[in-house]
Structures are given as C-alpha cells and as structure tokens.
Amino acid sequence: MAVAARNVMKEIPKVDRMLCWPEIAALLDKHPRPEVLSAVRCVLELVREEIRHNPDASLESGRIISLIVAELASRSRASLRAVVNGTGVVVHTNLGRSPLADEAERALQTISTGYSNLEFDLSTGERGTRYDHVEGLICELTGAEAALVVNNNAAAVILALSSLAQGGEVIVSRGELVEIGGSFRIPDVMRQSGAILVEVGTTNRTHIRDFQAAITDATALLLKVHTSNFAIVGFTAEASLAEMAALGQEAGRPVMLDAGSGCLIDLTPYGITGEPTISRYLDAGADVVTFSGDKLLGGPQAGLIAGKRSFIDPMKRHPLLRALRMDKLCLAALEATLRLYRDERRALLAIPTLRMLTMTAEQLSRRADVIIRRLRRTLPDTASLLKHPGESSAGGGAFPLLQLPTSLIEFKMAGHSPQKIEAALRRAATPVIGRIHRDRFLLDARTVMDRDLSVLAQSMAEACACLAKEQP
Ligand SMILES: *Cc1c(COP(=O)(O)O)cnc(C)c1O
Numbered sequence: 001m002a003v004a005a006r007n008v009m010k011e012i013p014k015v016d017r018m019l020c021w022p023e024i025a026a027l028l029d030k031h032p033r034p035e036v037l038s039a040v041r042c043v044l045e046l047v048r049e050e051i052r053h054n055p056d057a058s059l060e061s062g063r064i065i066s067l068i069v070a071e072l073a074s075r076s077r078a079s080l081r082a083v084v085n086g087t088g089v090v091v092h093t094n095l096g097r098s099p100l101a102d103e104a105e106r107a108l109q110t111i112s113t114g115y116s117n118l119e120f121d122l123s124t125g126e127r128g129t130r131y132d133h134v135e136g137l138i139c140e141l142t143g144a145e146a147a148l149v150v151n152n153n154a155a156a157v158i159l160a161l162s163s164l165a166q167g168g169e170v171i172v173s174r175g176e177l178v179e180i181g182g183s184f185r186i187p188d189v190m191r192q193s194g195a196i197l198v199e200v201g202t203t204n205r206t207h208i209r210d211f212q213a214a215i216t217d218a219t220a221l222l223l224k225v226h227t228s229n230f231a232i233v234g235f236t237a238e239a240s241l242a243e244m245a246a247l248g249q250e251a252g253r254p255v256m257l258d259a260g261s262g263c264l265i266d267l268t269p270y271g272i273t274g275e276p277t278i279s280r281y282l283d284a285g286a287d288v289v290t291f292s293g294d295k296l297l298g299g300p301q302a303g304l305i306a307g308k309r310s311f312i313d314p315m316k317r318h319p320l321l322r323a324l325r326m327d328k329l330c331l332a333a334l335e336a337t338l339r340l341y342r343d344e345r346r347a348l349l350a351i352p353t354l355r356m357l358t359m360t361a362e363q364l365s366r367r368a369d370v371i372i373r374r375l376r377r378t379l380p381d382t383a384s385l386l387k388h389p390g391e392s393s394a395g396g397g398a399f400p401l402l403q404l405p406t407s408l409i410e411f412k413m414a415g416h417s418p419q420k421i422e423a424a425l426r427r428a429a430t431p432v433i434g435r436i437h438r439d440r441f442l443l444d445a446r447t448v449m450d451r452d453l454s455v456l457a458q459s460m461a462e463a464c465a466c467l468a469k470e471q472p
Pocket of ligand 1: 155157184258260261291293294303
C-alpha cells in the first residue's frame with residue numbers, strides 16, 4: 001500500500017512541465033504569472049492530499065487543468081458578492097439587510113463618482129454640515145423638532161446615552177436588557193457610554209411605579225428598549241412609553257426609546273401589526289428616539305436620532321459624533337430613501353423591503369409561478385420544481401413572532417439530498433441561499449427579486465451540472 005502510494009505520487013506532473021501545457025500557457029496570457037503558479041501549486045497539493053487517501057484518484061490532465069481554472073476563477077472573484085436571497089427573511093442581517101431602492105442607487109452613483117456639497121452651503125458659499133441634508137426630511141416624516149444621523153443604530157444609542165446620561169443613572173426595565181447580536185448588549189453599551197444602569201422590575205413584569213421608586217438625584221434618563229428579537233408572553237406587564245413620558249415630565253428627566261427597527265409607515269393594513277411608527281412614539285412623549293436605517297426603513301446602514309431640539313443639539317456638538325459620523329454614500333442613499341416616504345404609496349412600491357413585506361399571498365403565489373416557469377426553461381429534466389404554501393418572517397429584529405403567508409418553491413434533483421442541493425447552490429458563481437425544512441430544499445418567492453431571475457436560473461443550471469457530475 002505504502003509502495004503503491006509512493007509510485008502514484010511520482011506520476012503527479014511537475015510544475016515546470018505543466019506550465020508548458022498549452023491550456024496552462026493560455027492562462028498565463030490572462031492572469032499574472034505568480035497567480036497562475038500559486039494556483040497550480042495549490043491544486044497539486046490538493047491532488048497529493050487526495051492520493052494519500054485514495055491511491056486510485058484520477059491524475060488525468062484534463063481534470064487537473066479544470067481544477068486549476070476553477071481555482072483561478074475563485075481567486076479573481078470578489079469576496080463580497082451578490083447572492084440570491086431565497087430564505088424569505090426580508091431584512092436578513094447576514095445577507096446585507098435592506099436592498100436599496102433604484103432612487104437610492106442613482107443617488108449613490110451620482111454622489112460617489114464626483115464631488116458634492118457634502119459640507120458646503122451652496123446658498124452662502126460657506127462651510128455647511130452633512131447632517132443638514134436629511135434633518136429636515138426626518139423631522140417632516142416623524143414630526144420631530146430635530147434630528148441627527150450616525151453610522152448605525154448602535155452608534156445612535158451610544159451617542160445619545162453618552163450625551164444624555166454620562167456619569168448619571170439610567171433606569172431600564174429588566175425585561176428590556178436586550179442583546180441584539182454582534183455583542184450589542186444594553187448593559188455593556190451603558191457602561192461604554194459612562195452611564196450607570198439601574199434595573200427595575202422583573203423579567204416578565206415591570207410597572208411604572210418601579211421606575212418611580214428608582215428615581216433619585218442621580219437619575220439622568222429613563223430608557224425604553226424595543227425588544228426587537230424576542231417576545232415575552234404569558235403573565236406580563238410593561239410600563240408604557242406614555243406612562244414613562246408622563247413620569248419623566250413630572251420628574252424633569254428625559255425619556256429615550258431605542259426603537260430598533262424604526263418604521264415610518266403604519267403597516268397594520270398589510271397584516272403587519274405591533275410596530276408603532278416613529279411619529280407615534282414621539283406623540284406618546286418620547287424625548288429622543290433612535291432607530292436603524294437599514295431595517296424596516298429599507299435604506300442604507302444608518303442610525304437615526306429624532307426628538308426634542310434641546311436634547312439633539314448637544315449631540316451635534318458631542319466629541320463622539322466625529323467618530324460615529326455617517327459617510328457621504330450612506331447619506332446620499334438615506335436622503336433618496338427618505339424622500340420616497342413623502343408619498344406613502346410610492347414608498348411601498350419603490351422601497352424593496354416594504355414591497356416584499358407587504359406582498360399578498362395571491363401576489364406571492366403568482367410570483368412563485370413566474371419563477372418556476374422561468375426556471376423550467378433552463379433546467380434539465382432531472383430537476384423538478386414544486387410550489388408549496390409556507391411562511392416567511394420579517395427578520396432584522398422586527399416582529400419576532402410574525403409569520404407572513406408565502407409561496408415556497410421546492411427544488412429537487414433525482415438522487416440528491418436537499419443538503420447536497422443547498423451546498424451546490426451556495427457555491428454557484430452567484431450563490432443562492434435557501435433553506436431546508438422537513439427534508440426539502442426551499443426557496444421563498446417573497447425575497448427572490450425580479451433582477452435575480454436570470455442569475456437564479458443560471459446558478460441553478462450550474463448546480464444541476466455540478467451535481468450531475470458527481471453521480472449518486
Ligand atoms: C437592531 C437594533 C440595534 C442595532 O441597530 P444597528 O443599526 O444594527 O446598529 C439596537 N437596538 C435595537 C433594539 C435593535 O433592534
């Protein structure tokens with residue numbers, strides 16, 4: 001066995017010789033020499049490893065060449081790539097959250113490829129501030145007196161806490177000491193902002209009198225946090241924002257809400273209940289509300305702060321702001337997205353996140369039919385596509401319990417497990433991400449976008465070819 005293995009090893013072609021093979025020489029015309037050399041070495045190492053496990057593994061030159069071609073192709077691909085989201089989770093944090101509206105894309109294009117009046121006041125010819133481009137819009141859409149934008153909502157919370165409560169006590173319900181993921185936990189953020197956390201109430205029940213009893217001379221702020229990604233059900237009670245606002249007013253202390261997702265349109269007519277709009281929160285008496293730009297709002301990564309001028313103005317002068325400031329590309333996309341909200345009907349159609357969330361079951365069923373018809377044109381007979389009713393979720397730490405009726409497309413290939421299919425689609429040139437449920441590989445019609453249709457067909461054909469090669 002050991003002898004045989006050594007003999008096969010000797011049959012592995014040498015790098016110098018391989019560089020003279022016409023197929024490899026042709027690669028040298030297209031790629032830098034060190035890149036080709038490195039790919040050849042990498043594939044040879046792979047082949048050696050293979051032979052160590054299986055001395056009968058193929059050393060056929062055609063196979064080695066195609067491995068090298070594939071290796072080079074994968075090296076020249078960007079790391080951050082477009083994927084098809086077939087998960088049905090609309091605001092999918094791992095898949096880039098909200099896809100932007102065309103209007104936002106155009107703004108990005110214009111602002112990114114040239115100069116702009118980012119911090120230049122065109123009316124006076126003097127220095128301006130970047131925040132002015134969206135403050136008026138945010139106030140108009142939320143009814144706030146003043147507004148500010150930063151990098152993301154985590155930054156908004158840190159800036160607001162640092163500005164409102166550094167060195168003071170912040171009272172929060174025990175039921176709202178949330179972890180959002182990626183190490184954003186309210187107690188840690190509080191410490192980082194130099195505020196002292198005062199927990200009140202219990203995990204399932206907190207009353208306004210708990211807040212009342214906790215107010216001392218050291219109290220700087222009353223904080224409410226949206227329990228975005230979980231729900232406490234059963235025997236529960238919480239102090240409402242309105243009750244907290246009344247108490248804050250009485251005690252002369254500001255009340256802040258970390259609203260998490262942040263919704264600017266009432267989505268109840270579309271069956272999406274339980275997420276008040278930012279203007280409702282401000283009406284209830286919140287002094288400062290922070291929320292994300294790329295969750296339900298459907299824009300770029302951003303953190304929006306809306307509220308009373310007397311609390312927002314000091315944030316504009318806070319030394320942290322420079323470190324948390326939003327870049328011009330996100331700002332351009334955010335302004336374009338917010339402008340769409342001036343016409344609610346337009347926003348619901350033009351902002352992909354809102355469009356996908358508000359699709360009806362009938363629309364989704366028809367959409368699944370369209371996708372299936374389009375895919376059948378390209379796929380081999382061994383592949384089959386079936387439509388099933390199912391459910392999708394909003395994602396993005398919004399509506400943790402909400403399940404929206406949808407249509408799912410099951411993709412089957414004779415003799416291949418759903419796990420094999422999932423892996424093959426994930427490795428396609430444009431990866432397709434779906435889910436496996438009850439031993440079926442499924443794509444949700446809700447999050448497969450129109451622009452995805454032809455790449456989806458291509459990736460599926462690629463996956464079929466790939467699976468056919470490794471016959472079961
Ligand atoms: C998502 C979320 C955050 C963090 O927002 P990012 O924009 O991702 O930084 C903070 N708080 C709550 C309640 C959230 O849901």
